[in-house]
Amino acid sequence: MNNKQKILVTGGLGYIGSHTAVALQEAGYEVIIIDDLSNSELFVLDRIAEITGIKPEFHQIDLKNEELVNEFFRLNSIDGVIHFAAHKAVGESVQKPLMYHKNNTLGLLNVLEAMKENGQDHFIFSSSCTVYGQADQMPIDENAPIKKAESPYAKTKQMGEEILEDFVAAFEKNVISLRYFNPVGAHPSALIGELPKGVPNNLVPFVTQTAAGIREYLSVFGNDYPTRDGTAIRDYIYVCDLADAHVRALTRLIEKKNKSLMEVFNLGTGIGSTVLEVVKAFEKINGLELNYKLVDRRAGDIIEAFADNTLAEKELGWKPETSLDESMRTAWEWQKGLK
Numbered sequence: 001m002n003n004k005q006k007i008l009v010t011g012g013l014g015y016i017g018s019h020t021a022v023a024l025q026e027a028g029y030e031v032i033i034i035d036d037l038s039n040s041e042l043f044v045l046d047r048i049a050e051i052t053g054i055k056p057e058f059h060q061i062d063l064k065n066e067e068l069v070n071e072f073f074r075l076n077s078i079d080g081v082i083h084f085a086a087h088k089a090v091g092e093s094v095q096k097p098l099m100y101h102k103n104n105t106l107g108l109l110n111v112l113e114a115m116k117e118n119g120q121d122h123f124i125f126s127s128s129c130t131v132y133g134q135a136d137q138m139p140i141d142e143n144a145p146i147k148k149a150e151s152p153y154a155k156t157k158q159m160g161e162e163i164l165e166d167f168v169a170a171f172e173k174n175v176i177s178l179r180y181f182n183p184v185g186a187h188p189s190a191l192i193g194e195l196p197k198g199v200p201n202n203l204v205p206f207v208t209q210t211a212a213g214i215r216e217y218l219s220v221f222g223n224d225y226p227t228r229d230g231t232a233i234r235d236y237i238y239v240c241d242l243a244d245a246h247v248r249a250l251t252r253l254i255e256k257k258n259k260s261l262m263e264v265f266n267l268g269t270g271i272g273s274t275v276l277e278v279v280k281a282f283e284k285i286n287g288l289e290l291n292y293k294l295v296d297r298r299a300g301d302i303i304e305a306f307a308d309n310t311l312a313e314k315e316l317g318w319k320p321e322t323s324l325d326e327s328m329r330t331a332w333e334w335q336k337g338l339k
């Protein structure tokens with residue numbers, strides 16, 4: 001009988017979820033994963049086991065199914081929940097807003113309802129810097145105004161945080177919302193990483209697939225932005241540093257046992273990098289040349305976003321150490337291992 005605390009990771013076979021599952025196990029937690037496999041692969045479960053030596057318990061459940069979610073929480077005594085499960089493609093959300101609201105918001109509501117019914121208190125929400133839209137000043141801290149969402153995806157993150165505020169107040173729960181900037185890279189073992197389905201929306205998987213010859217060239221969306229080289233600026237945070245922040249946040253919730261508290265933390269490096277700087281870093285660290293073209297801006301893109309991460313450092317003791325170069329090296333190692 002182990003006395004490890006049991007943590008539910010929804011979306012735990014996905015990109016950030018799988019890296020967080022590894023970090024949780026390495027920190028001594030027992031991990032249970034729920035995933036509906038709509039945007040992830042089952043082999044990731046074995047890869048987690050290969051890295052840590054422990055295969056997480058896995059349930060294939062669609063969180064939109066209220067009955068199945070309730071039954072899971074009734075049958076499992078969970079000490080904390082980290083909720084990643086959501087659709088996350090900005091462009092797709094514009095085409096399919098109802099699918100995004102149904103999946104992201106109904107899924108969240110079913111988990112919260114089940115937690116309330118079964119007396120679970122600790123919840124971590126996977127949020128995004130996209131809630132800030134184009135912030136007025138850099139770096140962006142947690143008090144930056146929440147602007148009108150530019151996409152249904154972003155709206156589901158804003159609405160999720162608003163729902164959580166009510167959940168915390170009404171039922172004396174304890175919540176942390178983590179607002180990621182741009183997650184990149186892969187686990188040093190190259191056994192887990194980003195697995196985009198179809199044509200990648202995000203920059204780095206498109207870069208690695210171009211380098212692998214899967215894509216003919218990378219389109220750099222816009223080089224007429226008011227930035228140092230004309231291309232847009234983002235804060236690229238290494239996925240394992242992000243996973244570490246989740247472990248620290250969860251430990252804070254469980255150890256502090258605060259009631260009726262919702263905290264928000266920006267998770268970024270605090271460093272802005274342009275698209276061309278990412279491309280150059282990838283080329284340099286991996287010793288190869290990337291085929292790219294400068295094309296028009298992508299609709300809905302913001303010019304610049306990078307984090308003020310001092311609150312997470314102060315309250316979570318979290319310090320992202322990994323450089324953009326190292327993130328690009330791990331991303332390429334992972335891509336090379338894919339069939």
Ligand code: WQD
Nearest residue numbers: 088128130201202203204206219220221232234275298301
């Ligand atoms: C980064 C930069 C593009 C692709 C979104 C969501 C955020 C999070 C990450 C889920 C931009 C440029 C991209 C390409 C390019 N979502 N780019 N060519 O849009 O900052 O953030 O994804 O976790 O919540 O808002 O990320 O990687 O799509 O773009 O030039 O083929 O790279 O224009 O400047 P984004 P991204």
